[in-house]
Amino acid sequence: MRSSRVFPLIGTPHGVRLSGGVLLELAGVRAGYGAPVVGPISFSVAWGEVVGLWGRNGSGKTTLLNAIAGAARVFDGRIVKPESARLAYQRQNAPPVAGLPVCAQDLIDLTGAHAECLPAFLRPMLRARLDTLSGGQRQFFQVWACLAAPADLVLLDEPTNNLDPRAETALAEALRSLGPDRAVLLVSHERDFLDRVCHRIVEIG
Ligand SMILES: Nc1ncnc2c1ncn2[C@@H]1O[C@H](COP(=O)(O)OP(=O)(O)OP(=O)(O)O)[C@@H](O)[C@H]1O
Numbered sequence: 383m384r385s386s387r388v389f390p391l392i393g394t395p396h397g398v399r400l401s402g403g404v405l406l407e408l409a410g411v412r413a414g415y416g417a418p419v420v421g422p423i424s425f426s427v428a429w430g431e432v433v434g435l436w437g438r439n440g441s442g443k444t445t446l447l448n449a450i451a452g453a454a455r456v457f458d459g460r461i462v463k464p465e466s467a468r469l470a471y472q473r474q475n476a477p478p479v480a481g482l483p484v485c486a487q488d489l490i491d492l493t494g495a496h497a498e499c500l501p502a503f504l505r506p507m508l509r510a511r512l513d514t515l516s517g518g519q520r521q522f523f524q525v526w527a528c529l530a531a532p533a534d535l536v537l538l539d540e541p542t543n544n545l546d547p548r549a550e551t552a553l554a555e556a557l558r559s560l561g562p563d564r565a566v567l568l569v570s571h572e573r574d575f576l577d578r579v580c581h582r583i584v585e586i587g
Pocket residue numbers: 415416419437438439440441442443444445446
């Protein structure tokens with residue numbers, strides 16, 4: 383696993399604020415929908431870090447990403463990030479694109495992502511409609527649209543689904559070259575992939 387620095391939370395009489403290096407802090411979070419399905423859990427993500435979430439099916443990994451994105455309810459504890467933090471969220475189940483006149487370039491443009499750094503083997507497909515691409519090709523563009531977006535915190539839920547080894551290697555390289563000005567929280571069932579790209583892995587459940 384890669385090396386990392388962990389920065390503490392600073393408690394104040396008026397609540398909690400983040401110390402210099404922390405982008406995201408979960409403190410005693412229980413999250414869910416009608417009722418809690420995960421937690422209590424505490425961990426932090428520092429600027430420049432790639433942090434993995436690992437756990438069995440149904441342990442609540444996606445729910446935690448949803449809670450961070452404001453799409454699941456936080457019952458206890460707190461999720462702290464700078465108000466100005468920009469989020470990009472690649473969901474496990476992307477919306478269906480069948481019949482939509484949307485090409486890969488449109489998707490990239492939608493998030494303001496940079497297409498220049500796309501792996502060479504995908505560039506010829508930028509003008510192809512998403513519904514004419516294979517599952518793996520579409521998945522890569524969906525991941526890339528988030529990973530290369532101008533976001534501070536990138537949430538990736540099972541980004542390697544349907545990717546072949548070449549695409550997975552390209553994704554790993556992009557994650558390993560992440561700059562100090564953003565961070566990634568990554569859910570995957572591929573332990574080898576997490577070990578390769580993450581500074582730290584948080585186990586759920
Ligand atoms: N929208 C929802 N409403 C109610 N319960 C939900 C909802 N989404 C998920 N759940 C429940 O929350 C629990 C955690 O689901 P979640 O998808 O977060 O797990 P996960 O760890 O991401 O699973 P997997 O590895 O299979 O993707 C499951 O028991 C699931 O049935």
